Amino acid sequence: MEELSGNATWMLELQAVESLGGKALESQIADYVHKHRPDIKETTVRLELTNLAVNANGRTSMPAGKEPRRTDGGHKFDRLFKTGTGEQAVYELYDPAKHGVWEIYRNADASSSHGTLIRKLDDREDIWTMLAKYPTFKSGKVGGSQSGQGSAAFIWRAVGYLIEKGTIEPFSTKKKNAENLVLSFWKTVPNAPDINRNLQEVGNARSAWREWLGDSNSVLHTENRPLTFNSALPMPTEPLNQILYGPPGTGKTYATIDKALAILEPDFSGNRAAKKAKFDEYAAAGQIQFVTFHQSFSYEDFVEGIRAETNETTRQLEYNVEDGVFKRLCNAARRRVVQSADKNIDLKGRRIWKISLGEAGIEEGVYEDSIQQGLALIGFGGNTDFSGVQSREDISKKFRHAVPNSESDYTVAALNTFIRQVKIGDILIATQGNLKFRAIGEVASDYVHVPRENDTYSQGRKVNWLCVYEQALPYQELMENRFSQRTIYELRAGSINPDKLAKLLAPAEAEQDSVPRVLIIDEINRGNISRIFGELITLIESSKRSGQPEALEVTLPYSKEPFSVPDNVYLLGTMNTADRSLAGLDVALRRRFVFEEMPPRPEMLEHRKIDGIDLTELLTVLNQRIEVLLGRDHLLGHAYFIDVDSLPKLIAKFQHQIIPLLQEYFFEDWEKIALVLNDPRKAKEHQFLSKPEFDMTTLFGANSNAGNGAPRWAINATAFELPDSYIGIYAREPNP
Template identity: 25%
Template sequence: MNEIASEGITSLKEMLSNFDREEAKKNYEESEKERMEVIRLFPLDQWPQLELEKYALGLEKNTYCHLLEFKTTNIGSIKGGSSAKHIIYLKHKDSSWYIPLELKKQVNNEKEAWEKIRENFVKTFLFAREMKWDEIDDIPYGPSLRLKSIYIYFPDKILPIFSKEHLIHFLNALGIEADRNLERATLNSILLQNLRQIPELKEWNTKELAFLLYKWAHPEQSIKVFKISPGEDAIYWQECLSNNYICVGWDKTGDLKSFESQKEFKHKFFEEYGDEYKQKSRMISKKSKELWTLMELEPGDKIVANKGKSEVLALGEVIEPGYEWIDDRGSFCHVVHVNWDTKYAKKITPQEKWAFVTVAEIDAKLYKEIIGSEEMKSITDMPKELIIQQIEVALENKKQIILYGPPGTGKTYHARRFAIWWLLKKLKYDNPNEVLINNETLIDYENRLKTVKISNKVWWVVANPKQWSWDMLFKDKKVDFHLGRIQKNYPLVKQGDLVIGYQSNPDKKIVALAKISKEFNTSPNDEDKIELEPLVRVRNGIEYEELLRDNVLKNCEPMRLRNQGTLFALNHDEADYLLSLLAERDNEIDKYIQQPINESSIGHFTMITFHASYSYEDFIEGYRPVPTSSENLVLRIEDGIFKRVCQQALADSNKPYLILIDEINRANVAKVLGETITLLEKDKRGLKITLPQSKEPFQIPDNVYIIATMNTADRSIKHIDAAIRRRFAFVELMPDTNILVGAKIGDFELDEFLEELNKRIAKKEGREKQIGHSFFLEKEKPVTDPEIFAQRFRHEILPLLQEYCYADYSALADYLGNELVDKDEHAIDYEILNNPERLIKALNKALISDEG
């Protein structure tokens, strides 16, 4: 039996201490009513004779499949996706039967198909009684439907959790390694067995346990938020408000649930609406996606009803049964059931995109404007971009991922935002979602969490006993220094910097260590001064004559200037060398100088960039030249950034440490990682190896995570070392023209331009070299200024295309048209290129308009 990791069980027990079991019992009672009704209508012993007409969707209202999808939602949901999960059903559009392709090859008609399907259900129930979960998982077709059926008839044997992803999520949350090769029934049984090990839960029924899990660690904390307009100029709004739904048109498609897949639906949409949208495939595809969104909405998602570009009519929550086709309406028959709240009705910042779309996703920033800042702080289920969710799942499953895609698709942008949001969530900060909305908040938290170079410069401060002595500092506990002779040093001093205290005549030696307690401030209202606090007196300090004879220190700033002044700077090597000499003479000062000079203070977030010369020595460890007193250089081994992060994470094992590697493919990754590549694997975390140079033991702790970015225009993912590919998860970011929908410069539509340009690039160069949407964004908004667009085109997009074409002007003309590119003269028309209006007109003609 699997043991539950202490962190998972501790977290669950903390939840239990404040959990209202009465709520779980109430949910159980409601679900039992539904379960018993199914058993009443479909007794277990009648399954061997059950008729197809009593089972399948598309016939009577109360068929078995209709009950399980629409009338038993308190038990657990299997909603969403196509009707194919029901294995066999009657299609509305042509009254033909859907049968899985493999099964279709084995039978002659729907009756024979049903006999095999029914036999599989009977086997499933037999195996469930005997708890043979592997055998159940080996039965083909309809895994979620069959698992829910097992719960209907055997509620004590499994949990009412039917999604494979949810089962894996809960197992991982408990600290149990979930094998993705296992299927639903086996995963479900493993989860239940482990929950039964917790003494406090032994008497709970399976429905209560599932209810607890979803309250404790819901796998879908994020909601989807869409705006949907109820007809042109909100003509159907009063009907929608009165009947608790939102309705849209495109009625020629018929009921969306009648389609086997989105692909089949899209084909139908093209058939019905091709002429209306002038056979423009891009436009037809966009509109079909808008309509299909209704099928993907689930209870709990939010709908904003809008009128025009700037009026919110109400905010609503999707309720059961979600999407429905209501033929009796006559028109606008596509309906989503919604519980409306009109208190959010208001005018908002005009959303230009809304003028061109019926259905559009709403991001967190706009959602905040609609519901208000204060309410936003109190909610946890705010809308979260799909990419954030994808990165989270991949990172927590694999521990290291690579975001890859063409240039300008926001890889680094999304990696940074995710990293800070995820770390704040893991570190239990209040309202981590704010960093996804507010860029200033993101930068603020990034600065708090990131690994930075400690300025901890070491300064040399001279005291003249005739005016002031170091003894006085230890007596008074602080001293102010105003601008002295070498004024350039004062603004460079930072709080926390170390100070070596030198006393001039008659002592002429180093006598103390101090630290900067207040740094220099240049604002008009503050005095120009620094403040020192004492650390420790130095016994047997180095004297002036010794310093003059030392080949390293004789050339440092204070010695060159013969200590004529107050504040002097020491460079890294001088400071490191001098402090080591002092520590040899007085080991009492060692504890004050343990922090390596000018090395990194390891935070929870570390960001580095790989480049062609980045090496194992930079990342893990390596030898560096260091000067000695005899003016020679010696090699000293120094830890690389990854080694230091791992050491810090090992010492702080309950908190996450995340490294963001930008441009990972620009270095030789296999060489940079060296022998540590093996330790990246999830099951090798904590395994120790001996590093070949330092001979020190090294391990990668379980709480270290890596996110990397990779530009596929530089190097294809297929060229990455196979060992690297096995150890990283990969999340692709492609150009997203939806961000640009509705953005125009005159009549020039940015989304149409980018989509057509990328279509041509993908055809000639491959999809990995397309142009990203961020080239057309300014402060996260689409560019609408002709001058800015022209600058971006001239300085960023055109050079990329020229690189792709390798001076082949015929190829360049295929991309940008013959008006801008003279392929015979092998030249660009710079008069057009440098004139924003003419440039946009030429690009519009070449890529968008019917003339092109």
């Protein structure tokens, strides 16, 4: 190892490992650092060790705009290799020949904090699996600072690995990243196309690579099967913004389950029940959100708005900014785990507490100190030391002595909870206000007094912070309802979701950053799009998402916070064309969404016959007549008949759904409804609609000026009971 100068934390850590024979426990490294720099906190030591370890999950937290870290040395990354977890973790000097080659690269589809992925390159089959899963390129320069760079890096590295049968040439630090990607590996491919001139356009490089690979299967192979591009796993191809549109009953909402799974788990297969169960799992985990637009739905519901609520402590009315469904989803989608658990946490028998570490937005230093120092701090009782108290009465006496003018029992109750009721091993949820949380920790000690100079947050417990988030998460990621404003209280069953908590505490949670999130907007055309989306209508464009070269950010009007839309948030809308046609949709929305038509599919009924009635023919002819008289936006979907398997069900369907829908379509123009039902060509007893006869003279008298009056129509109830009434709808000739 080269001579290290200076006394930065990471340099001291490397010196510690080297001085201890090339391998050391985390505690030994921490003692060494503390000896030379007593001011360095233990949490800082752990964080820097994560950066140094080539195989540490936390290493994926890469500053935006920087090129991918590489296993070629020259900086503070990739110097150590970690084995074991927790206090038993051992760090040794990293040797690629011994520990394998690890790669971290930028990728728009990666499930990590900054759109990056970490992976050990074990063998060709392993490489191919990853290559098949992440083959997506983005437009733009390969060498630019954008998300496409990483997937390009993996393609070239993977091809080089496969061609050289295990040898990966390291990056050259003397060449530009993009140039090195190609020259290091592509030059090793026999008879490969010359793509250097196309290097500036990723799309051209990808096309050349795919074209060549398709014709050169003999070069890339394993012992058991050829490695061809077509043998790759299915690639997610769903657009970021899409709308399923069509008339009623065509299965638009039904299809959102398949669409959502195509985004979240493209390889999932199974019957409808299995798909619905998987969909429900993602919904329960918060990866799928569902909302229905309507005339009263607003920007405040969708993005953010001001809500009035009563402060539980002061009983005063307060006005707070509350996030809407879309903002909450975006914040959850860009979740970045700064610190995560390195072992599974068994929650059985542990009590779970909500705690406020200083007032959010005002006393942020208390929260920051708590995380950095491995503490939980509350500020009641001034700087009084409550060590040794045995009862609530003891706490009350000390508190009254410290704050003689206080008459509130709330603070005593909070101190009693924090000092006596919270036990070692319990879980603390550190909140930010009552709508978000930002850290989860495990209580590691009894009460400790922590004298502080700048404030009175002197009451402490040592805490092992298991999960710390760069940006607070919405309470829905953990809770069934919002947090209370009390400083500390127990979260009981019914308020906290134990499954969500267990997932957040899983060691793999750090790898789940930036997983796709889907917002399903049902009846998207029923809302006032301009009012609901506001300035965000621009930010949802693919090219304007965060992480893209043309990314945009706005300042939200209520919270004054900067906001952008992550590129792992998918918007999936449904649109009923009978409510509003595509032509009448907001032009700004149409430009930013991909539209997929969901037409009626009579063939789904498979010519099912009920008492001689062919349902496929019945639906086909009904829609042909409706399209001629009214247009294709007002057809009948196959879903109306999908569950019809008997005459009574068909009768109920016509009486309660089909006839009322036709009334709505034609604004009660009964003559056209009769034409759709083919009544004029049917025998009278088979006609659903009839014109009852009446005498105008009897009704109005001989001298009235009523004329002939408006045509009267009546529904013939007996016709619904006869199969020939339905057969007559699609019959070409009148019934005998």
